[in-house]
Amino acid sequence: MAVERLSPTIRLIDDTYNASVPAMKAAADLLSTFSGKRWLVLGYMAELGEESVELHRQVGQHAAQFSFEHVLTYGEDTKAISEETGGIHFEDHQSMLEYIEQNILLDSQSQHTLLVKGANSAQMGKVAAALKEKLK
Template structure:
C-alpha cells in the first residue's frame, strides 16, 4: 500500500502521519524529505519526527535531503540517501522482500517527494 502525503510537511503533520502509518498492516516504511522553513529549530524538529517514528514502532525510515538525515538517525531504523534515485532503488528492494508493506511518503513541497511516488507508480511497484 502506498500513502502519498508528499505535498506538505511540518512537525505536527509529520508526527500525525507517523501515527497513521503505525496503524497500517505489514512492514511499515516512512519515506521522508526535508521539512522546510524551520529556521534555527530545524534539526530539533527533524529529530522529533525520528523519535516519533521510533516510539510508534515504524519498521524502516528512509530519508533524502540535507536536514532529514536527523529523522532517520533519531528513528534508530533509518537509512539516509544523497539522492532520490538511490532511495527509490532501496524502496524497490524492500518491496520485493516483504509480502505486505505500507509505504508513507512525506516531505515539504520543496522536497518534491512526489517524484518518489511517481517512480513507484510508473513501474507498477505500488
C-alpha cells in the same frame, strides 16, 4: 492525501504536498495503524530556520516509538530522523527508489504500506510517482 493499492501486497499513501512538525507526526501516527511492513519515507520540512535539525529530531523521536520496519529520509536535516529511528538516509531520490524497489522485491510475499511525505520543495511527489510506476 491519497491512499492507493499498487498491487495485492503494496499500498502507497501519497502525502507529499506539504510538511510541518504536526503533519509529520500525524503521518507517523497514521502509518502506525497499518499492519505488515511499514515504510516511512520522508523528505525534509522546509523553512524551519535555526531550529530545523531539532524539529526534525523531534519527528524522529515521535516516529521511533512505532518501530517501523523501514524509515528512509532525504534532505540534509532529515539525517536527525534517521538517527532517532535507526533509519537510512539518502542523498538523492534515485538511491532511495532503488533501495525500496530492491527490498520489496526481496520480500514480495509480505504486505507493504509506504507513506511518502515531505515539503513540496523536497520533491517527494516525484518519489511517489516513481513508486506508482515501478511497483504496479
